[in-house]
Amino acid sequence: MHRFFVPPDWLEEDRVTIAGSLVHQIQNVLRLGPGDHIVILDNSGWEREVEIARVGKEHVSGQVVDKRLASGEPRTKITLYQGVLKGRRFEFALQKGTELGIVEFVPVISDRCIIANLDDVDKKRERWQRIILEAAEQSRRGKFPRLRPAMLFRLACEGTRRGGLSLIPWEEAPDMEKATSLRSVLQQAEQPPFSVNIFVGPEGGFTPDEVELARQYGVIPISLGPRILRAETAGLVAAAAILYELGDLE
Numbered sequence: 001m002h003r004f005f006v007p008p009d010w011l012e013e014d015r016v017t018i019a020g021s022l023v024h025q026i027q028n029v030l031r032l033g034p035g036d037h038i039v040i041l042d043n044s045g046w047e048r049e050v051e052i053a054r055v056g057k058e059h060v061s062g063q064v065v066d067k068r069l070a071s072g073e074p075r076t077k078i079t080l081y082q083g084v085l086k087g088r089r090f091e092f093a094l095q096k097g098t099e100l101g102i103v104e105f106v107p108v109i110s111d112r113c114i115i116a117n118l119d120d121v122d123k124k125r126e127r128w129q130r131i132i133l134e135a136a137e138q139s140r141r142g143k144f145p146r147l148r149p150a151m152l153f154r155l156a157c158e159g160t161r162r163g164g165l166s167l168i169p170w171e172e173a174p175d176m177e178k179a180t181s182l183r184s185v186l187q188q189a190e191q192p193p194f195s196v197n198i199f200v201g202p203e204g205g206f207t208p209d210e211v212e213l214a215r216q217y218g219v220i221p222i223s224l225g226p227r228i229l230r231a232e233t234a235g236l237v238a239a240a241a242i243l244y245e246l247g248d249l250e
């Protein structure tokens with residue numbers, strides 16, 4: 001059954017009225033019509049099964065036939081603070097991170113970012129938001145991940161004051177052999193963390209000063225092993241390992 005996130009005000013009681021480009025998608029792309037069922041989500045954590053009643057040029061209307069808690073959300077809330085990457089690489093991290101179960105993305109401008117200003121990043125926001133929404137629908141998420149405004153590295157570190165376990169994968173740790181492993185950090189935690197912040201650098205990685213600043217905010221540098229992962233891979237590997245270790249991939 002196809003799933004669609006819609007603005008909450010399209011829902012009233014036990015009816016939904018769909019407008020905009022979704023009408024074309026339902027009518028002409030998916031060729032759905034009266035009697036077909038779809039799932040409508042308003043990002044509240046609930047999902048509604050809807051039977052299509054009428055398909056018009058401007059609107060599609062339907063009747064809610066079932067309302068249930070939306071599944072598909074992990075217990076562990078992971079925020080990925082991702083150094084902004086050039087071109088499609090950042091979009092890859094958004095799409096795959098959404099499929100994996102990341103709940104929040106924060107684009108970060110750090111010293112070695114090739115895209116060096118916030119305006120350029122903000123221009124991509126709408127496209128990034130669409131990529132997240134489509135990935136959330138495709139992967140049957142119960143809620144779509146939040147895309148925070150782009151911010152400078154120091155402000156991103158401030159964000160960790162909200163709490164949770166904060167990690168900064170760093171491949172240049174002076175003594176990689178002794179670098180803290182992700183597994184040891186998770187196993188040493190008194191109880192499974194409810195939220196985890198992961199900082200991943202841009203193409204050029206983080207500078208030692210940035211890692212030192214993160215450390216001052218209680219962010220733990222960790223190794224993701226001896227192989228150097230591309231920037232868009234590292235956050236996914238860390239998130240997948242955390243979700244696996246904490247039982248969120250069952």
Ligand code: SAM
Binds near residue numbers: 169205227231
């Ligand atoms: N130059 C490559 C690129 O363009 O993608 C690699 C970029 S750099 C290594 C990207 C980020 O991935 C780093 O800032 C770090 O956060 C993370 N990373 C990659 N491999 C890692 C590893 N083996 N251990 C810890 N962090 C790693």
